[in-house]
Amino acid sequence: MSGFDPEWLALREPIDHASRDAGVATQLKAHFAARETVTVVDLGCGTGSNLRAMAPLLSARQHWHLVDGDPALLAEARRVLADWADEAREAGERLRIVKDGREIIITVEDVDLTRRDLHFAAMGADLVTAAALFDLVSGPWLEQLVAACIEDRVPLYAVLNYDGIAEWSPRGPLDARVVSAFNRHQRGDKGFGPALGPDSGETLLRLLAAGACRCWSGDSPWRLTRREAGLITATTQGFAAAAREIAPDLAGALEAWVRERRDADAMVVGHTDVFAVP
Numbered sequence: 001m002s003g004f005d006p007e008w009l010a011l012r013e014p015i016d017h018a019s020r021d022a023g024v025a026t027q028l029k030a031h032f033a034a035r036e037t038v039t040v041v042d043l044g045c046g047t048g049s050n051l052r053a054m055a056p057l058l059s060a061r062q063h064w065h066l067v068d069g070d071p072a073l074l075a076e077a078r079r080v081l082a083d084w085a086d087e088a089r090e091a092g093e094r095l096r097i098v099k100d101g102r103e104i105i106i107t108v109e110d111v112d113l114t115r116r117d118l119h120f121a122a123m124g125a126d127l128v129t130a131a132a133l134f135d136l137v138s139g140p141w142l143e144q145l146v147a148a149c150i151e152d153r154v155p156l157y158a159v160l161n162y163d164g165i166a167e168w169s170p171r172g173p174l175d176a177r178v179v180s181a182f183n184r185h186q187r188g189d190k191g192f193g194p195a196l197g198p199d200s201g202e203t204l205l206r207l208l209a210a211g212a213c214r215c216w217s218g219d220s221p222w223r224l225t226r227r228e229a230g231l232i233t234a235t236t237q238g239f240a241a242a243a244r245e246i247a248p249d250l251a252g253a254l255e256a257w258v259r260e261r262r263d264a265d266a267m268v269v270g271h272t273d274v275f276a277v278p
């Protein structure tokens, strides 16, 4: 297991989908509008949320290659996608589904992305995508991926890159210290070397601009209200756990902070989306 709980991924999926920047998604859709078929590689796919969000924007025939380092999440992705589909059939290694008139062939790859070649054109990729992944990766790894996409002329669509902003409403006196500790934790090693954390969106845009890509970007913040009370609680607990680990001096105050913040009226967590065409 990678530590990414499928229940946590399921809890965040509706708000992840609703938060995506519509302008950036429109550019993606327009870019592939004339295509009858499209092959997409989804890095750090988890249980396939990114496919479920993007399939309606893409061609009538799609091949999705789902890549993750957690075999349990990949197995769950196949199960959840088969459930989500109107029709589903296993064909050896492949899962063929039909959803809203689109035929989608799904293959999965269990691999550590730090050990994999990042040139996906060789397997026919028309698009590389990742959701909620790039804040975990290191600068050198992202540089390698962007260089491979540019060299292969494969577009890149990266959504829900955490940008360091988290706010509860009403505000509390400890919020800023907890967010600052969380952001320091975000920059720790998440398996790729020191992570970009809140800098991932900006770093990605800088690398793409240096490679003369056409880029579109936009904010995709979670705007949570009491309708998403469960997600406010879970996210608040996640902030406290990371803060406790990296700033033990906060530990004494965090229990009371969580009790109070999980009942917040609203919460915002900032992200950015980027679409780039080399």
Ligand SMILES: C[S@@+](CC[C@H](N)C(=O)[O-])C[C@H]1O[C@@H](n2cnc3c(N)ncnc32)[C@H](O)[C@@H]1O
Binding pocket: 002, 004, 009, 016, 043, 044, 045, 046, 047, 048, 049, 050, 067, 068, 069, 070, 073, 111, 112, 113, 114, 130, 131, 132, 133, 136, 190, 191, 192
């Ligand atoms: C925050 S989750 C996002 C999952 C999914 N994209 C979504 O939006 O629900 C990050 C995902 O990246 C995967 N991951 C993290 N490090 C990885 C690595 N080194 N190699 C492959 N996958 C990795 C995790 O297993 C997890 O599924």
